[in-house]
Amino acid sequence: MELEGIRILELPEDGPVVQDASSLLSLAFEHQADMMTIPAARLGESFFKLATGVAGELVQKFTTYRIRLTILGDISAQVANSNALRSFVYEANKGSQLWFLENREALVERLARGSQSPTSRS
Known part of the structure; x- marks a missing residue:
């Protein structure tokens, strides 16, 4: 999909918990x-426990x-x-590299x- 000139790869809602960034990056490059958008449900609880480093x-x-x-989904319970x-999500959403959106x-x-549009990697 392309929105506002940005090529976006949407990871489907259904599927296993994301274990490895390398396979996702390979898909993005392909x-x-x-x-890339990733449903919050595909990340697993360890992602939301920052001490794990995931x-x-x-x-x-x-x-x-x-x-x-962009992480898509309701993460209000984890943030609460x-x-x-909560601080990580707040700071991420102020930038352009990582967003947490509903x-x-x-x-x-x-x-x-036009919120902090990226430079295209053409």
Whole structure:
């Protein structure tokens, strides 16, 4: 899919818990994606417990290869239980590399506003 000139690869809602960033990055490169969306349900609880390092590792790999990442879904329960996660989500949403959004419509709206549009990797 392409929105506002940004090629987006959407990971389907159904499927196994994401275990490895490398396979996701391979998919993103194969589809020449500028951004990947991952349903929050596909990340597993360890992603939302920042002390595990799972979130940091995944985000760092995407950042290194300049593929933007958007986590889609309701993470209010996880955020309510962790001040660290709440701060992480807040800071991420202020930037352009990683966003946590409620749904696809919120992504469409944010991109339509031109919110920190990325440079295309053509």
